[in-house]
Amino acid sequence: MSRSLREALTRIDVAPLRRPTAAESVRSALRQQIVDGHLRPGTRLVEETIGSALGFSRNTVREALALLAAERLVVRETHRGVVVATLSSEDVRDLYAARRVIEPAALRRGPGLDVAALEGLREAVTLGQDAARGEDVQGMVSANQLFHRRVSALSGSSRVQELMEDMLAEMRLVFDVMTADRTFHPDFLHRNGQIVALLEAGDRDGAAEAMLAYLHDAEVRLLSAPVWDDRD
Amino acid sequence: MSRSLREALTRIDVAPLRRPTAAESVRSALRQQIVDGHLRPGTRLVEETIGSALGFSRNTVREALALLAAERLVVRETHRGVVVATLSSEDVRDLYAARRVIEPAALRRGPGLDVAALEGLREAVTLGQDAARGEDVQGMVSANQLFHRRVSALSGSSRVQELMEDMLAEMRLVFDVMTADRTFHPDFLHRNGQIVALLEAGDRDGAAEAMLAYLHDAEVRLLSAPVWDDRD
DNA sequence: ATTGTCAGATTGTTCAACAGCCAGTACGTT
DNA sequence: AACGTACTGGCTGTTGAACAATCTGACAAT
Structure with a gap:
């Protein structure tokens, strides 16, 4: 490959261009609802309910909830479920x-x-x-x-x-x-x-x-x- | 409930006491292997392989990998898989x-x-x-x-x-x-x-x-x- | 009031399946 | 040799169903 071609190519920032994965969609949908105040602190987020409401499987919703929990926007307690975070x-x-x-x-x-x-x-x-x-x-x-x-x-x-x-x-x-x-x-x-x-x-x-x-x-x-x- | 009992109980800091969930175990196991250098940057992490090696299902492994990706310790590219992060x-x-x-x-x-x-x-x-x-x-x-x-x-x-x-x-x-x-x-x-x-x-x-x-x-x-x- | 018990609901986890995508390979064109 | 095409195997993305563990609330027994 020619030198000048290679150099020209480095200037392209190749757009990620991937459409969001299902879990990402659920994640950002929930995130939006939370920061917009439509899901108030303390609201329980039931996996099955969210899944059927948004049209995704429970596993996918689980992945999204896990990420939101890492972000501290929701709190997950084992066997007890996920709620929108209530700040102290x-x-x-x-x-x-x-x-x-x-x-x-x-x-x-x-x-x-x-x-x-x-x-x-x-x-x-x-x-x-x-x-x-x-x-x-x-x-x-x-x-x-x-x-x-x-x-x-x-x-x-x-x-x-x-x-x-x-x-x-x-x-x-x-x-x-x-x-x-x-x-x-x-x-x-x-x-x-x-x-x-x-x-x-x-x-x-x-x-x-x-x-x-x-x-x-x-x-x-x-x-x-x-x-x-x-x-x- | 008696007043003094209630007051005494407030002084207990109830330890979380929950044993780690399966996904957490996988997550910390992989994390350990990475920071200890046993999993070198660039190593491919195949869900099925990890699952059978550690004795967990693919779904559980997926959850763990998603969290590690949020931490930037691994990089996930859609449909291409997860590799241990290689820093630029x-x-x-x-x-x-x-x-x-x-x-x-x-x-x-x-x-x-x-x-x-x-x-x-x-x-x-x-x-x-x-x-x-x-x-x-x-x-x-x-x-x-x-x-x-x-x-x-x-x-x-x-x-x-x-x-x-x-x-x-x-x-x-x-x-x-x-x-x-x-x-x-x-x-x-x-x-x-x-x-x-x-x-x-x-x-x-x-x-x-x-x-x-x-x-x-x-x-x-x-x-x-x-x-x-x-x-x- | 406190405690024991039970049923229902929800989570944690697994399994099996299938479509979609990627990398590589082989093959034919130019 | 460079390029386009078609095929294939391997893995990921996602689903649906299932079951055990555990929490919650209600009701009964003390």
Whole structure:
């Protein structure tokens, strides 16, 4: 094979192009229902029921549930079944401890911070502001998650991004509890803007510190919410 | 039920006490074989073969393989099968990007740094020194991984620890390539000691910076190794 | 109230089957 | 020799049925 041909071929990124396997379909369908709040925390997920509802066999559903359990979106207890995860205040502490490690560090040192990345962050902030003006709570949550997803992308590690992805899904379970508080999201959307402004000014350490404070305050605010499932 | 009895019972932490399920057994058996290097990167894992070898059905094996794939220890390609993961230089870069985010941040700000934690870190260093004196490569790797596992524990987040756990397992796949280089491990064990010394002196920022430098150097050293599987 | 017992429901696990896909092999074309 | 085609064996993806183990709730017995 000629040298130039080989080199030209390396530039093709061959798309995965495989249609999702059955287990993947079930997995993402359930995942979607959970993060969208249609399957509330505590809901029992019965294999047979899901299987016949979605048109897949029990074994396939089992595989999907096992993966969701690895993601912590559902909890499996042997011989007792699977339920949509119900987060405890301990989980909230754990999630925010993780985010305080990852997000400030990504801002401070992550190798992914370039012009395009800054624009992406700015865009997420703008989307959030639009949603806030329209009092669109779903939109605010999505924009906020987009912002933090892109922050974690600055880490330059797909493994870190994947963890953040999972944790953001878990956060939807948390916000299930917070639907009452109408001021929660707007307050924190504003602070996203401040963080981006610091980055744009070239002050990465400042942005990292602002993120740390943000996460601290958000955790306190969430933990002060009335009801947490703390029967562990 | 009497009041005092109820109160006494709350103090029992009821151990999980469930013996591992079949899929879990297969999963951990395979995991062990992989991290111990008995199943080398690239080895094909055929469901039927594993099943009959370990005495479990194909379905059970499938569940175990799905979980290992989620952990990235094996790679599953649809209709093509499962092989023990072969890491590319891109994977090494990704892993170290993740570690540079997590480990320095855990040292700098993690809430888990107390006297007991410091002792644990010091112990890991001592174990490493002992292994180095005995030229015990396996022991050095284990001690080093214990050290970094305990650093990640400073994060105060089980989710971060879990990610680190998975990544350390992946690192075993990396070291499969590095068995040639006899000086790799002793060099870096020494630097673990310096990091602990900084912590003991109360200089968390300094320890974080030292960790950052450590991880940078380790990555460079690994990437300079002759052969990486970079056919992606 | 506490405990023993039993039936129903659901999970854990196996087995057997079949379609679909992949890699390799052989064969014929150009 | 390079290429296209057809065939084949091996494995994966997925299903459906089956059975034992175990949990849950209800009801009866103490």
